[in-house]
Amino acid sequence: MPQPIFLAAIPHDASRAARPRIGDQLVEAGDIDNDTLDWALMRQRGSLATFGEILERNGHITEERLYAMLAEQFQTELVRFPGERIAPDLLDRLGPSRCATDRIAPLGRRGGVTLVATSRPNRFDGIRPDLEAVLGPVAMVVALQSELGEALSRMRRHHLVRQAETRAPGPHSARTLYGSRRWTFAAIFAAVFLVPAIMMPMATFMALSMVAFATLIVNTALLVVATHLDRVRGPDERGETIPTLARMPKVTLLVPLFRETEIAGDLLARLDLLDYPRELLDICLVTESCDRVTAATLARTTLPSWIRIVSVAPGSIQTKPRAMNYALDFCDGSIIGVYDAEDQPAPDQILRVVRHFAASTPEIACLQGRLNFYNARDSWISRCFCIEYSTWFSMTLPALRKLGWALPLGGTTVFFRRAALEAVGAWDAHNVTEDADLGMRLARHGYRTELLNSTTEEEATTSAWKWIRQRSRWLKGYAITYAVHMRNPLQLARDLGPWGFVGFQVLFLSSLLSTLLAPILWSFALLSFDIPHPLRGEIPANLSLWLMVGMSFTAICNWAASASALIRMGKPELIPWIPVQYLYYPLATVAILKSLVELLVCPTFWDKTEHGVSKPDAVAGRA
Template sequence: MQQQTRHSPDLSTKTRNFLCQELIYRGHVSADMADRAQIMAQQRGMALADVFNRGFGVSQYAVAQAQATERGAQYINPFTDAPDLSLIALFGVEKCLQMGVLPWRSIGGETVVLTARPETFHQDQALLHNHFGRVRMAITTEEHLNRALSQLCEETLVARAETKTIDSESCRNWAPRRALAVGAVFGICALACAVFKPILLVALLTAWAVITLFLTTALKLVAAVIGWREATAPANSVIPARLPTITMLVPLYNETAIAEHLLARLSDLDYPRELLDICLVLEADDQTTRATLGRTTLPRGIRAITVPTGGIKTKPRALNYALDFARGNIIGVWDAEDAPAPDQLHKVANAFANAPPDVVCLQGKLDYYNASANWLTRCFTIEYASWFRVILPGLQRLGLALPLGGTTLFFKRDALHALGGWDAHNVTEDADLGIRLARHGYRTRLIDTVTEEEANGRAWPWVKQRSRWLKGYAITYLVHMRDPLRLWRNLGAWRFFGVQLLFLGTLSQFMLAPLLWTFWLPALGFGHPLSSVLPSWAFWTLAGLFFSSEVIGWLVAYVALHKAEKRWLFKWAFSLTLYFPLGALAAYKGIFELLTKPFYWDKTTHGVLLPSSWQTPTPPLQPPSHPALGG
């Protein structure tokens, strides 16, 4: 704890800010740097201290010391001079993080409150006075404040991260044993029906499979037709006068091969560094990633947030924890292997500036940078192109609720907090959040920016990844269908139908696909279980439906690959018939896990099939000194 006593010279005849003068006096910046920082702060509408920290690499400690002198206040490090925990509990750790304050100790009839944002402290005084009576401001750094709160209030913050979503919209109260019992009852009934009424069972399942195939095929066709042309930008679009601060959350777990390339790609972003807050979100017990980053110097604007261990270990839990420490008004998500377009964040800022207030989420397009690695990555790339460049735009124009992708997502921070963040227990937290957005009256808009990822190019890891997605689809559907009437009222009839088709229809198609494949048996000279009850014209009708479905799938792939400028992949679209059986296997694995370990996160390994241009070691980064895991 230090008391600042030295007074600065009289600056009444100068235009240079006191903080600038103090940092010049202390030798932390040059006069030219100080002047540029002051102009930048005025142009950006930012606190001058933030410009020095994030834009010019001046340490938080140096700026805080100068601020303490400027305001005649104490500088206190709450990590070494421990605060009174009862004061934090009285005020609430959530408000402490949101406001950047920490009630430290009661001394002489007043409460000393530390702040990392002295320029806005006066705005918080009324609320602080209501809790503590007389208060006195002291200065600390954001790093020390966050570090103290994260360690002193660890249990509270972990519990908050795991239960941020309200009970009625979360799957955390999903009971695997009860689900297993219900599943066993249905299994026994199906087995009995298979023994005593096999034709009836096959006929019913076939009818449902055909209905869902027809509806999903029709949706693909409509999406392909209306999604042929890109949506036109509004004629009266504006460029924001001041760009927002954007926090990007990048969850990492057991990453080795990808870390160096990740930092290089993030350094290529052309968004102003002083407005960019990239948080690498690490698990406390992830020694692999921590060791990798521990050997790395993080570029300016990139910091690490360590998530303590808790009851579960999932990506959405980590995101919820990191959300409380985010600086930006816009919160984005990238995955470890992502390669976002350098101008992506400018497009995000422009899109939000031109969007109506109810648009609180933007979804970018995803693609793969290793499409040519093998047959599986080619098929995966075709599937992704079809989804993000044709199906999703079609769903948006049809006015349906959009199940989000897990990356290249951007949210208005206030709306994300109001929604309860991500469901920490849902293994497809993205799709679930898309439905919750729609239920609460918000909208998602697609934007024309691309993030490239690493396609999973090995069969069993592909099955494990897809089984997690389908398990999450199943649990998301079951959570939102707990009260179908309420879901209907929230979404309306049209979007309610869309949820049924997108979730139940998708699951049905994957699980019942082998049943539909049996209709190729007569063409191969074998009998079919329904040949005794279905006339020959019915088989030909079904064959026509199956063939039409394939043709429409090829049409969607052609449109998507044309938009993605990857037309060279189209010849591989004809082999997708051999690709989707892996999805059926993944569906069975996912449903089994839904009944046995619903919250298990089957982690995908990254850095396995990187492009050849990435195989050679990249030169070490030479940013300002910011230890990756320091503090």
């Protein structure tokens, strides 16, 4: 390949005034007409995108043509990969992650300077001093962004994988919990619970009953508080209009995909409905390089220029957070969002995110949108799942926020200020509920999460076994998150404050115990039907009566909160299905038993939820 020619003697700042405008170049070459030029210039006034990005993302020029014109504008050469080679020693001196973030790649020394390829020539002067401090005199050449990213990934994929797996700091990561420690925890669990259960079964049952009723009281109290606080809505929940921004930022949306065969067409159609300028929308489909199923699906799909694929190299583990950590260095946006493959976000959702962040102080680092299901009527499982989600996102999460407690994030429709996300170490690659863990780490670093007044609908699992598999992963992740942050309880209390520490216990410990000990509570219903019970004769008649009254009160609170949530989420037709949840709850106990086994045997195992198996209710109804 011929060596590129460049103007090493002329600093870019000095030659800037003499540079031709790329728009004039394109008009003169016949690539665009004057009307398109005027349209792009007007669009650029309200955008942080470059003029070339506006044209390329909206289909007026190709990526190859854009970068050829940029090379001509900056009086340098266009290099192409994989024909050009990156200098590995210089790459390591700069750091592969930094090169991926800054979109640069050192090509070697030529003519007394180091050639550095970049896909952001307009920003090169800003990083030139830092580059020259490491490499000495440098000269810029231009490379296509798609080719540059692939070349960096090929050259140092193992380094990028290691960083993705260890990005979260060790004290706040689950990776330091595994190994022989989990068997130590199992031995402690056996000593504390199983041995007393064998030696003193009645006393153990009585103690566990007291813990079960305590968690019931705590969870019921939280539900009552949530119902009360539901009447007091914050500004973002009342839906007030946030002022329009003068210049809109770039937003990156990460969409992790794994073994997807049916979702590609629907996914692209749903993403295409997003009402946000295409030049400011950077959508990354994050795939695993070993996933031939998804690769074949995407190979049959024509992707628009504003959607690209980031392929993650194999590593020691394979989890969704690891894949997102890997992709983070290749993101363009100052706001990072996450969607699942089956998501159907509201069209104005990204606009709401951008305006919400613009109207917020910097400590508001994260926005969590509401989730619900578009296939709620598919089965009794999906109906109950929808009831549960409606209560969680429209009642419980707003209550946690108003109480000042840290919010456990959802795995989708969650948006971050990129600077804050990177400051806390992004996602923990070894935690299977990386979302809930990240919510806690943000809070521990002094950041806050707010709720976004926008809903994304997704696909609910429709069979009991699929639901158990998904829920077991969530419960396993909750247990891992609790163990990670409780390694140093005093430090956790200092980070969250005493009240926040209480909220952490209510959120994680109470949730896990209530699920695990639920069968003990159900057993007390036997007392009402004169059926043998371990504590019959041990509990005074008056106390037994009060227990039944308390459990009935809890049921009424649950029904009332669920009905209110369904009305608020626009699904009142599901209210008659609320009693069916008593057949639904036992599935969670099966799920937590599965998760306990996995904690010992395969703590990072990701039980994949299959997408694309159920159509939206409206489509199913028409069919």
